Amino acid sequence: MHSRTKHIEIRHHFLRKHISNGTCEIKFIGTDLHLADLFIKPLAKDRFNFLLNELGIINVNCTSQ
Secondary structure (H helix, E strand, O other): OHHHHHHHHHHHHHHHHHHHHOOOOOOOOOHHHOOOHHHHOOOOHHHHHHHHHHHOOOOOOOOOO
16 A cells, blocks of 8 residues: 555655646646547547547548448
8 A cells, every 4th residue: 555655645746846847737628628538439420520630630521421
């Protein structure tokens, strides 16, 4: 148990240091903008295309076949 709590404490201090220095910023991201869902969940076509567009990597225009 101690090894896990020690790891959390180190991570906490690391993040707190960088946030106070202004080199890191923590923002709330709503569930509708979790871009990782694109890679880890099966999604409907419209949701998939929305997340691709949000990533800004490619523009996909899918048509029904």
